[in-house]
Amino acid sequence: MTHTAILGAGVCGLAAGMRLADAGEPVTLVEAQHFVGGLAATLRGATGAGFDWGPHAYHARNPRVLDMFKEIASDGFPAQPKNVRIKFRGRYYKYPLEAMDMARTMSPVLAVRAFVDYFSEQIRKRIAPRPLRSAEDWVVNAMGRTLYNLFFGPYTEKVWGVHPSKLAASFAQHRIPHISLIKVVLSSIRKGYAKRTGTEHRYAPLVIELFYPPKGAGLVSERMAERIRGRGGKVVTGALVTGIDAHEGRVTGVRYRRVGTSDVPAVGQLGMMASGREKDTPRHLPWTPGETEERIACDRIVNTLPLPVLIELLGDAASPEAREAAAMLRFRPITILGLRVKRVRCLPAQSIYFQDKTFTRLSETRHYGGSAICAPDETVLLCDITCDLNGRIWSATAEELADVIGAELAAEGFLTREEIAEAVVLRSTMGYPVYVVDYERAIDTLMQELGRFENLVTGGRQGLYKYVDMDIASEMGLAMADHFLSGKTKREAIGGVPYEDRAFA
Numbered sequence: 186m187t188h189t190a191i192l193g194a195g196v197c198g199l200a201a202g203m204r205l206a207d208a209g210e211p212v213t214l215v216e217a218q219h220f221v222g223g224l225a226a227t228l229r230g231a232t233g234a235g236f237d238w239g240p241h242a243y244h245a246r247n248p249r250v251l252d253m254f255k256e257i258a259s260d261g262f263p264a265q266p267k268n269v270r271i272k273f274r275g276r277y278y279k280y281p282l283e284a285m286d287m288a289r290t291m292s293p294v295l296a297v298r299a300f301v302d303y304f305s306e307q308i309r310k311r312i313a314p315r316p317l318r319s320a321e322d323w324v325v326n327a328m329g330r331t332l333y334n335l336f337f338g339p340y341t342e343k344v345w346g347v348h349p350s351k352l353a354a355s356f357a358q359h360r361i362p363h364i365s366l367i368k369v370v371l372s373s374i375r376k377g378y379a380k381r382t383g384t385e386h387r388y389a390p391l392v393i394e395l396f397y398p399p400k401g402a403g404l405v406s407e408r409m410a411e412r413i414r415g416r417g418g419k420v421v422t423g424a425l426v427t428g429i430d431a432h433e434g435r436v437t438g439v440r441y442r443r444v445g446t447s448d449v450p451a452v453g454q455l456g457m458m459a460s461g462r463e464k465d466t467p468r469h470l471p472w473t474p475g476e477t478e479e480r481i482a483c484d485r486i487v488n489t490l491p492l493p494v495l496i497e498l499l500g501d502a503a504s505p506e507a508r509e510a511a512a513m514l515r516f517r518p519i520t521i522l523g524l525r526v527k528r529v530r531c532l533p534a535q536s537i538y539f540q541d542k543t544f545t546r547l548s549e550t551r552h553y554g555g556s557a558i559c560a561p562d563e564t565v566l567l568c569d570i571t572c573d574l575n576g577r578i579w580s581a582t583a584e585e586l587a588d589v590i591g592a593e594l595a596a597e598g599f600l601t602r603e604e605i606a607e608a609v610v611l612r613s614t615m616g617y618p619v620y621v622v623d624y625e626r627a628i629d630t631l632m633q634e635l636g637r638f639e640n641l642v643t644g645g646r647q648g649l650y651k652y653v654d655m656d657i658a659s660e661m662g663l664a665m666a667d668h669f670l671s672g673k674t675k676r677e678a679i680g681g682v683p684y685e686d687r688a689f690a
């Protein structure tokens with residue numbers, strides 16, 4: 186039998202493992218954390234209330250993936266219409282932006298300026314088209330400078346910590362559902378699923394309907410792991426991958442060290458995801474990897490660990506050019522502050538984006554369908570904060586963040602500080618892959634390099650360095666398993682497929 190080692194037990198690794206195990210193949214998943222699900226896990230606080238890494242609502246345009254989620258959570262997966270807002274200069278806007286909403290809530294002068302600007306940009310790009318290299322070029326080209334300056338520019342800089350002129354154009358293309366104002370207008374005059382103009386990028390679909398298990402998003406991953414174990418597969422947690430053995434272009438084994446949990450009760454940290462390959466050791470990481478390195482022999486590997494980490498783990502088996510290219514790729518860390526609040530309901534929407542707060546997005550899990558996420562007379566709020574590794578936010582305790590953010594929420598009228606019954610933090614050094622201008626060159630080198638390893642595939646949000654949601658990460662896991670089951674060579678499967686369209690490499 187052919188034994189597959191799967192590195193990482195997030196939804197991507199779990200989907201790959203489940204597909205292979207269902208086909209009767211032996212699999213071993215190796216996961217650093219003591220829980221499964223990666224970014225899609227739900228961790229439990231002092232009273233059992235659930236905290237996600239930002240609320241993880243399920244959606245998928247691919248029916249195979251949506252049906253898989255629905256089958257796994259068949260005993261409770263209620264659908265909710267998406268209801269997300271942006272709070273900007275004291276007013277609420279729908280997210281994604283809607284034309285009438287913008288026109289109604291903006292000052293008439295600003296609205297006229299935005300529309301004039303948009304139409305002059307449309308004429309200019311026909312007369313004198315410019316190359317679209319950065320995210321700034323792309324959004325200005327599509328929406329005009331006024332809307333860029335108002336919403337996109339400042340927000341992107343806050344989230345990513347770099348100016349949009351330094352981010353690649355593909356970043357905007359991948360992440361903004363309606364990049365063109367004309368599509369914003371078209372979408373605004375339609376209702377429900379008809380809102381989709383059909384031209385959205387597949388990584389940035391216009392989400393109309395969301396699904397969420399009542400006790401937390403993590404249920405889906407836990408059930409996937411149970412199914413793998415039930416089919417004879419192994420899911421080894423608390424095992425930090427420290428090396429990959431390769432010989433003449435074939436991988437032969439995975440080395441790992443045992444690690445403790447990444448929760449630190451003293452600072453209110455429920456968990457921290459780290460690869461063990463960060464340039465600086467993350468603060469509040471209590472791991473001391475075990476002294477002995479253990480080894481799993483395997484016939485093939487499915488990797489879902491960050492792409493640059495994979496190249497490092499290959500050691501000398503990777504070329505110096507690949508190692509140099511991998512060093513260009515980086516991830517933006519995240520800190521999620523979770524609050525258990527003594528109120529039944531705090532927010533007027535599922536999530537609200539802010540530009541002027543410590544956090545970028547504030548969410549209430551109950552509104553996504555998390556009806557049993559905590560006691561009925563309480564609610565759970567999640568505040569997403571992108572941050573620098575070991576910076577002020579990263580180093581703060583949950584209580585320190587609750588003081589600052591509690592005051593911001595109180596000023597908005599969402600709660601009082603006294604109503605915060607519990608504050609916790611969840612951290613990850615690999616929140617978002619950063620698409621810096623020209624990162625595609627590094628990717629080209631790495632795609633070529635990985636083509637040399639016939640029995641190693643890589644995919645997922647971290648493993649393919651793509652800013653995707655759970656549906657696409659799961660689709661990638663299924664595609665990697667399908668590939669191995671098909672017996673095709675990599676060249677046959679993805680030889681002519683550009684990186685942009687690849688589900689794995």
Ligand SMILES: Cc1cc2nc3c(=O)[nH]c(=O)nc-3n(C[C@H](O)[C@H](O)[C@H](O)COP(=O)(O)OP(=O)(O)OC[C@H]3O[C@@H](n4cnc5c(N)ncnc54)[C@H](O)[C@@H]3O)c2cc1C
Nearest residue numbers: 193195196197217223224239241242426460645646654655
């Ligand atoms: C704030 C936020 C909110 C989001 N909200 C949504 C949402 O509402 N809906 C949605 O569909 N998607 C959402 N996403 C995206 C979603 O989280 C991801 O697309 C998906 O979870 C990625 O799954 P993955 O398996 O590819 O990666 P991950 O979940 O990152 O899994 C990688 C795994 O590898 C493990 N690992 C890393 N290094 C090592 C090592 N050295 N040894 C062993 N194991 C290691 C990690 O611990 C982790 O478990 C959100 C993402 C963020 C950051």
